[in-house]
Amino acid sequence: MRGSGKVSGGGQGLGKVEVRLRWDPSPYGEPPRHLDIIAATYPVDDPHGRPAYVVHYDSRSPDGTINMIRHSRTGMGFGFVEVMVLEFERLSSAYGRVVVGVAIHQDGGLRTFGDVSNAGVAVVEGYRQLLADDFARVSGATAATVAEFTRNAAGAWELREMIRGFDSDPVLFTAEMGRISQ
Numbered sequence: 001m002r003g004s005g006k007v008s009g010g011g012q013g014l015g016k017v018e019v020r021l022r023w024d025p026s027p028y029g030e031p032p033r034h035l036d037i038i039a040a041t042y043p044v045d046d047p048h049g050r051p052a053y054v055v056h057y058d059s060r061s062p063d064g065t066i067n068m069i070r071h072s073r074t075g076m077g078f079g080f081v082e083v084m085v086l087e088f089e090r091l092s093s094a095y096g097r098v099v100v101g102v103a104i105h106q107d108g109g110l111r112t113f114g115d116v117s118n119a120g121v122a123v124v125e126g127y128r129q130l131l132a133d134d135f136a137r138v139s140g141a142t143a144a145t146v147a148e149f150t151r152n153a154a155g156a157w158e159l160r161e162m163i164r165g166f167d168s169d170p171v172l173f174t175a176e177m178g179r180i181s182q
Contacts, residue, residue, distance in 0.1 A: 013156025014149065015089045017125050019100050020080035024117040031108030033116050036170060037084045038103055039066050040178050044096035044151070047178075052095065054174045055084070065090045066098070080122065088149065088157040096151045099162065099178045102135075103143035103170035113165075114139035121146050123159065131161050141165025143173040 019037050026033050040051035041061065053061060060067035065087040086098065102121060104111050113119055113135035123131040123146070131147055138144045148162040166173055 013088065013152070013154075014125055014159060015087070017086045017088065017123060017130070017149075017159075019084045019086070019146065020122045020124065021082040021102060021120075022080045023119040033111060034105040034107065035082070035116065035119070036103050036105065037068065037082055037100065037121075038170065038174060038177070039084060039086065039098055039100045040174060041066065041091075041095050042097040042099070042178055043094055047097040047150070048180050049178075051174070051178055056170070056174075057082075063090070063092065065092075086149070091157075093151075093155070097178070098149040099145055100147045100149070101143060101145040101166075101173065101177045103168075103173045106142065106169050110142070112140050112142055113144065123147055130159050133161075133163055135163075137163055138165030142167055143170065143177070145177050 021035060021037050023033060023035055036057050039055045041053050042049065043052050055061050055066045055068070057068050066084065068084050084100070104113070104116065120132065120134045122129055133146065135144060143166040145162045145164045148160045149157050150160065152158055166176055168176055
């Protein structure tokens with residue numbers, strides 16, 4: 001299933017959303033493949049500028065509304081092994097945009113999504129799947145944005161699929177991921 005256009009939470013906008021990531025472990029004898037979910041939060045007055053803050057495996061948002069609840073450094077092959085929670089109903093009105101992406105750590109040589117077996121991402125709210133992707137469209141990339149969450153005129157949060165590939169490491173990706181389409 002691929003997301004299509006904007007998705008909201010039934011008139012009242014999105015509330016508590018999970019971004020889930022899966023991938024299989026490296027083949028025997030190869031260095032581990034390590035993927036990370038990354039979220040960048042942008043202020044209302046500069047939604048495409050520098051992020052106000054970035055959340056990844058080793059951090060959380062200052063107010064606790066975005067955090068990683070499950071993290072893997074190797075993939076396990078047992079479904080979704082990394083999960084980030086975004087609580088939009090609690091996110092400060094100072095923020096108007098959140099971009100979520102996935103980056104591949106480049107320890108042990110260059111790796112792209114095409115090199116990672118069974119990679120996939122899903123965005124869910126409760127039992128409702130809002131977006132799912134297998135990174136096939138960005139198989140040559142080392143990082144990719146997945147979703148853009150924006151506040152509408154009424155203040156409700158909406159989701160837009162934003163699968164875009166990047167050729168950067170996780171640190172550089174955090175600076176690039178929120179820019180307007182390349």
